[in-house]
Amino acid sequence: MEIQRESMEYDVVIVGAGPAGLSTSIKLKQINPDLNICILEKGSEVGAHILSGNVFETRALDELIPDWREKNAPIKTKVQKEKFLFLGKKSSLSWPTWLLPSVQKNHNNYIISLANLCRWLATQAEDLGVEIFPGFAASKIIYDDDNKVIGVQTGDMGIDKAGNNKDSFEPGLIINAKVTVFSEGCRGHLGKEVISKFNLGSNKSPQQYGIGFKEIWEISEDQHDEGLVMHTAGWPLDNSTYGGSFCYHAEKKQIFIGYVIGLDYQNPYLSPYDEFQRFKTHPAISKILKGGKRISYGARALIEGGLQSLPKMHMPGALLIGCDAGTLNMPKIKGSHTAMKSGMIAAETINEYISKNRPLSEYENKFKKSWVYQELYTARNVKPSFQWSLIPAIIFTGIDQILFRGYLPFTLKHSHADHESLIPANKAKRIHYPKYDGEITFDKTSSVYLTGTNHEADQPVHLKLKDPDLPINYTLNEYDEPAQRYCPAGVYEVDVVDQNNPKFVINAQNCIHCKTCDIKEPSQNITWVTPEGAGGPNYANM
Amino acid sequence: MKILVTVKRVIDYNVQVRVKADNSGVEKENVKMSMNPPDENAVEEALRIKEAGKADEIIILSIGEEKCQETIRTALAMGADRGILIKATDDIEPLAVSKLVSKIVEAEKPGLILMGKQAIDDDSNQTAQMTSALLNWPQATFASKIDIEENTAIVTREIDEGLERVKVNMPFIASCDLRLNEPRYASLPNIMKAKKKPIDIKSAEELGVDIKPRIENIKISEPPTRQKGVMVADVAELVQKLKYEAKVI
Numbered sequence: 001m002e003i004q005r006e007s008m009e010y011d012v013v014i015v016g017a018g019p020a021g022l023s024t025s026i027k028l029k030q031i032n033p034d035l036n037i038c039i040l041e042k043g044s045e046v047g048a049h050i051l052s053g054n055v056f057e058t059r060a061l062d063e064l065i066p067d068w069r070e071k072n073a074p075i076k077t078k079v080q081k082e083k084f085l086f087l088g089k090k091s092s093l094s095w096p097t098w099l100l101p102s103v104q105k106n107h108n109n110y111i112i113s114l115a116n117l118c119r120w121l122a123t124q125a126e127d128l129g130v131e132i133f134p135g136f137a138a139s140k141i142i143y144d145d146d147n148k149v150i151g152v153q154t155g156d157m158g159i160d161k162a163g164n165n166k167d168s169f170e171p172g173l174i175i176n177a178k179v180t181v182f183s184e185g186c187r188g189h190l191g192k193e194v195i196s197k198f199n200l201g202s203n204k205s206p207q208q209y210g211i212g213f214k215e216i217w218e219i220s221e222d223q224h225d226e227g228l229v230m231h232t233a234g235w236p237l238d239n240s241t242y243g244g245s246f247c248y249h250a251e252k253k254q255i256f257i258g259y260v261i262g263l264d265y266q267n268p269y270l271s272p273y274d275e276f277q278r279f280k281t282h283p284a285i286s287k288i289l290k291g292g293k294r295i296s297y298g299a300r301a302l303i304e305g306g307l308q309s310l311p312k313m314h315m316p317g318a319l320l321i322g323c324d325a326g327t328l329n330m331p332k333i334k335g336s337h338t339a340m341k342s343g344m345i346a347a348e349t350i351n352e353y354i355s356k357n358r359p360l361s362e363y364e365n366k367f368k369k370s371w372v373y374q375e376l377y378t379a380r381n382v383k384p385s386f387q388w389s390l391i392p393a394i395i396f397t398g399i400d401q402i403l404f405r406g407y408l409p410f411t412l413k414h415s416h417a418d419h420e421s422l423i424p425a426n427k428a429k430r431i432h433y434p435k436y437d438g439e440i441t442f443d444k445t446s447s448v449y450l451t452g453t454n455h456e457a458d459q460p461v462h463l464k465l466k467d468p469d470l471p472i473n474y475t476l477n478e479y480d481e482p483a484q485r486y487c488p489a490g491v492y493e494v495d496v497v498d499q500n501n502p503k504f505v506i507n508a509q510n511c512i513h514c515k516t517c518d519i520k521e522p523s524q525n526i527t528w529v530t531p532e533g534a535g536g537p538n539y540a541n542m
Numbered sequence: 543m544k545i546l547v548t549v550k551r552v553i554d555y556n557v558q559v560r561v562k563a564d565n566s567g568v569e570k571e572n573v574k575m576s577m578n579p580p581d582e583n584a585v586e587e588a589l590r591i592k593e594a595g596k597a598d599e600i601i602i603l604s605i606g607e608e609k610c611q612e613t614i615r616t617a618l619a620m621g622a623d624r625g626i627l628i629k630a631t632d633d634i635e636p637l638a639v640s641k642l643v644s645k646i647v648e649a650e651k652p653g654l655i656l657m658g659k660q661a662i663d664d665d666s667n668q669t670a671q672m673t674s675a676l677l678n679w680p681q682a683t684f685a686s687k688i689d690i691e692e693n694t695a696i697v698t699r700e701i702d703e704g705l706e707r708v709k710v711n712m713p714f715i716a717s718c719d720l721r722l723n724e725p726r727y728a729s730l731p732n733i734m735k736a737k738k739k740p741i742d743i744k745s746a747e748e749l750g751v752d753i754k755p756r757i758e759n760i761k762i763s764e765p766p767t768r769q770k771g772v773m774v775a776d777v778a779e780l781v782q783k784l785k786y787e788a789k790v791i
Contacts, residue, residue, distance in 0.1 A: 006731055044554070045574055116572055133730060157727045170727040218563065253563075295560055438770075452574070454556040538556050538574045 005153070006173045010036045012350060013152060013177035015138040015190060017041035018050060019114065020322025020339040020346075021183035022121040023064055027347030029128035032355065037130045038175065040154060042137035042513075044534040046122040049185075049513055051214055051300040051542040052114035052336060053246050053256060055079060055106050055229055059371070060340035065124060073120050077111040077251050080227030085284060087234040092284040101401030103332045103379065106229050111248045111256070113541045114336055137530035141190055142174060147197075149317035151176040152190070155530050160458045179350045179360070180318040183343065186301050187515040189528055191324035200311035200320065206417035207326055208305040208383065209519045210243070213276040213488060214258035214542060219292035224253045231333075232285075236278045239390040241265045242304075242383075245279055246333070247288070254295075255288065260333075262304060262386070263418040263486075263520050267428045271485035272516075273299075274433040277441040281434065289440050297447040298542050299488035301515045303328040303335065304383050307376040308413055314363045319346045329375050331382040331401065341372045378406025384414050422522050425480040444490040452538030453489070453512050455531050461508045462531035463491065463517065470525045471504035479522055486520050488512065512537045543597045543653035545588040547622065548643060549604050550578040551613040552663040565761045577613045580658030582725040584718040585617045587688060588656050589726070592621075596690050597654070599623050603646055605639055606632050611741055619728035619736035626742045630753055638746075638753040640672035645749040647677060654695075655715040659684050670717035680710040686721040 012028060014021040017039045025037050043049035056075060061068055068075065082105070084095040097105070122132055139155035151174060158169035182191045186209065195201050228249040237243050242262030249255050259276035280289060303309075303326040310327065313320045321327070321342040328335030345366045352358040367373055381400050386393040400408050436443050455462070465471070475481050476494060481504070483492035489510045495503040513536045518528040553559055554574040562569050577585075588600045600622040604610040607629070614625035628642050647655065660667035674681035682688075686705070687698035690712075699706040700719045728736070746753045774780045784791045 006729075008730065008734075044556075044576075047572070048574060113572075119572065131734075133733065136730060154730065166724070168724050168726050170729050173730055450558055452554070452556040452558060538554060540557070540572045540574070 003156075003171045005171050008038075008173060008175050010038045010175060010177045011354060012037045012179050012181060013175045014039040014181040014183060015152060016182070016184040016188065016324070017043075017046045017122060017132055017134070018118060018183060018185050018322060018339065019121070019336045020324070020343040021181060022118060022125055023060065023340040023343035024181055024183065024321065024346045024350075025125045025130040026064060026121065026128060027344040028351060029125070029130060031347065031351050033129065035351075035354070039125070039130060039132045040136045040138045040152070040175070041132060041134040042530055042533055043134055043536060044538055045134045046132060047115035047119045048134070048538050049536055050115040050118050051212070051298040051539055053214065053248060053258060053333070054112050054114045054336060055248060055334065056110045056112045056114070056117070057108070057334055057337045058110065060337040060344065064340065064344055071124070074116040075110045075112050077227055079106040079109050079111060079229050081225065081229070082106055083228065083230040085230065085232040087232050087282055087284065089235050090283060092232075092282070101331065101397065102405075103329070103401065104231075111227065111229065111250050113250075115539050115542045117336075135534035137533045138190060139172060139530045141180070141193060142176070147316065149180045149194070149315065151180060155533055157532050159460060159532075161460060163460055166458070178317075178354055181346060181350070182318060182320045182324045183322045183339075184324045186303050186323040186326075187519055187528075188324040189518075189530060191320055192518075194315055194318065194320060195311050198312075198315040200313070200315065201309075204311060205305060205308040205414035207303065207309040208414050209263040209418050210260045210302050210304045211263055211272050211299060211486070211488065211514065211516050212258060212260045212302050213273065213299045214256060214297070215294050216296035216541060217255050217257060217289060217292045217294050218253050219255055219288060220290075221253060223288045223290075223292070224255070225249050226251060233390070235282060236275050237261065241270070242386045243275070245285075247285070257285075257289075260302065263301070263516065264416065264421045266421050266423050267431065268422045268425050268479040268482040269428055269431045269485070271431070271433060273444060273485070273488050277436065278433060280440050286440055294442065294450070296540065296542060297450040298537060298539055299512060299514045299516075301519055304330050305414060306330055306383055307380040308384070308411060310376070312364070313342070313367065314349075314360045316360075319349065319360060319363055321346050327372060327376065329379050331379045331397070332375070338372045338375065341370060342367070345370055345372075381406070381408060381412045384412035387415065418519055419522050419524055422479055422482065424478055444488070448489045448510050448512065451489070451512050453510060453536055454538070455509045455511065455535035457509060459532050461506055462529050462535075463506050463508055463511065464527045464529055466525050466527065470523060472502055475522065475525070476502065483517055483521065483526070486516050488514055488516065492517070544599045544601060544650060545591060545597045545654045545656060546601050546603060546643075546647065546650060546652040547581070547584050547588045547617065547656045548658075548669070549581040549585065549602055549613050549617055550658070550661045550663075551575050551604065551606055551610045552578045552661055555579060555662055561762055561764050565763055567759070567762055575609070575613075577616050578658050578661045578663075580660065580718050580720055582658075583720060583722045584656035584658050585620055585622060586723045586725040587718060589621045590723065591654070591688070591690060601626060601650060601652065603628070603643065605630050605634060605642055614741055615736050616728060618739045619733040620726055621732065624740045624742070626744065628744045628746060628749065630746055633755050633759075634753050635755055635757060636666045636668035637672055637756070638751060639669050640676055641751045642746060642749060642753070643669070643673045644676045645751060653713045654690075655679075655713075657715070657717045659717040659719055670715055674715045677715070680714040681716070682708055682710050682714060683717040684719045685716045686719045688716060688722070
């Protein structure tokens with residue numbers, strides 16, 4: 001039987017209450033208070049699925065809400081000091097900050113929790129009349145007969161594992177809108193659909209991703225240095241793996257410590273989670289953490305492709321903004337201000353589309369004239385140079401960023417998509433990671449516990465396998481099933497209790513919505529779809 | 543008949559609760575808050591009784607800070623009719639809550655009060671019982687089934703030995719167990735409608751109730767962490783360790 005669905009009409013529906021989507025809604029209401037705008041957010045509340053370093057550049061916010069200081073935005077800790085360390089196995093070498101490219105200088109920036117900034121932006125949006133619905137995932141795109149996007153459908157609630165309706169069944173409803181804005185963040189599942197359906201990525205390099213980990217620690221007073229921003233490169237990664245750490249000293253004796261690893265790594269035995277745990281045991285790092293207490297953990301995929309991989313951001317009836325498209329500035333290690341600006345440009349475009357009948361493709365011109373484009377243009381050659389390995393990349397980056405300030409007369413390309421980079425397991429070197437000590441390093445189970453993630457147990461698995469037999473029949477042999485290692489939440493396991501008959505197990509309840517599996521699975525066999533609304537992590541101050 | 547349902551705003555059950563560094567309480571800043579889970583069962587039961595034609599109005603009462611309005615809105619979005627918020631600090635104790643509930647009962651004269659069996663934050667499990675005493679009403683605690691008849695109700699209670707069925711006279715107060723029902727989801731249109739439903743805001747002073755805490759909290763601390771396990775080679779070693787190291791036999 002066809003399900004009867006209610007529908008609601010809005011001028012604009014925005015998918016995802018992150019910095020991009022919230023900025024779009026605020027800017028739209030500022031220019032045209034009469035517009036009806038709603039935001040769907042799959043997290044249980046705004047901020048619950050937001051995870052970011054974060055050293056925040058206020059440029060976009062200064063334009064959007066110039067009096068953010070008076071309005072008590074949660075942006076308080078100004079960066080005071082910076083350090084950059086090259087780590088060897090036991091040694092550390094401090095790189096002089098004057099030799100850092102200017103994009104990596106942070107003296108005007110702030111150490112913030114992006115989740116809390118989003119919570120604050122949400123109250124600003126609601127005060128302007130934007131309707132925000134947390135706990136509702138946009139699960140499907142609605143097209144008209146001409147393939148124009150005309151809205152989205154929210155997920156059905158109350159379906160059991162086998163796909164039958166439970167007593168509590170509540171059908172999803174259709175939200176029709178003149179313009180739909182996709183702002184789901186990196187590798188949004190609807191964004192992925194429109195990029196392929198409308199061929200938005202044609203003539204672009206394949207998108208590049210990383211996986212980022214973050215922990216919040218409360219550390220002892222004598223190790224804490226409020227306002228200190230520290231980055232490291234080098235150990236424990238080898239020179240052919242792209243990545244590095246961050247450590248930001250926030251208020252209340254807290255530090256935000258984390259690690260980012262490019263998902264173009266080659267060794268299927270590499271475990272990003274364990275690289276991060278191991279990193280914390282370096283003498284230069286463990287001395288900061290000793291005697292402290294870990295209070296949060298989380299992980300999320302992020303965009304690294306930059307301008308070469310940035311797809312077209314408009315299509316009939318809709319825009320694709322922020323990191324759902326990929327506006328993160330990798331050498332700057334910042335994406336919040338660019339995501340916000342991309343949303344503000346979207347707002348101007350949408351208003352002219354609705355009230356003056358101007359085409360949505362105007363987005364492209366406006367974007368090209370903005371400072372975001374300028375930033376991404378000058379940043380474009382840094383990440384691709386790392387395919388030559390660490391040392392040549394650093395030399396090149398010095399020339400590109402310090403001498404030419406990003407204006408070298410050529411553009412390097414990304415050669416492969418991240419799922420193509422793994423080498424077969426029998427050609428790769430096994431990596432033996434040290435045991436967790438329970439003080440500085442922890443197992444995945446206790447880490448996932450800190451994310452507060454939860455999914456209604458009796459619902460269909462939201463990690464879909466195109467071919468359910470492939471993990472055992474092919475990926476296990478060829479790559480030793482890397483999902484066991486790249487998933488930061490222990491969702492995937494190969495059960496070998498019966499050695500002749502191994503089973504691929506998906507603990508979907510553990511999922512923290514990072515999207516790494518959807519990106520890295522070598523045969524692109526895993527597709528992440530939205531689980532029941534409000535499922536997923538419950539990050540507090542990430 | 544009116545049904546009065548009480549709801550409490552608590553730290554969400556998925557959140558790992560963390561003790562504040564100064565041991566004065568638990569960290570609530572930017573932590574996800576939601577409706578106390580058994581209170582959701584109480585709201586759901588009230589809705590089902592109303593849908594069965596046995597009640598005509600559902601009033602949601604919450605006591606606490608301003609933000610408890612969000613919790614009341616959740617219940618209104620599920621289908622309740624109106625809300626009452628009594629503003630109070632969140633260290634309010636069960637006896638004061640019971641006194642406030644009694645005051646609301648005097649004014650609203652409901653035929654049934656439904657509460658969650660206990661709140662997942664302080665686990666007091668006292669409010670329903672004390673309210674029953676203050677009002678001199680029958681009580682049926684830990685209800686996993688409620689059948690309303692003419693002037694009585696049959697309530698199935700979850701007790702240690704199994705199930706107990708009691709017959710109570712109306713009006714009465716029931717505290718609800720998680721097994722009572724499966725709470726519904728609030729749909730988007732109903733969330734929109736709930737924004738327009740009235741919430742009456744009162745204070746403890748205007749109701750003439752002294753809500754000052756009677757208990758002084760000296761220190762809140764985390765339970766001791768569990769010690770690491772050890773593998774033993776055989777039974778003899780196990781007995782040895784239990785006797786001389788753990789000193790439990």
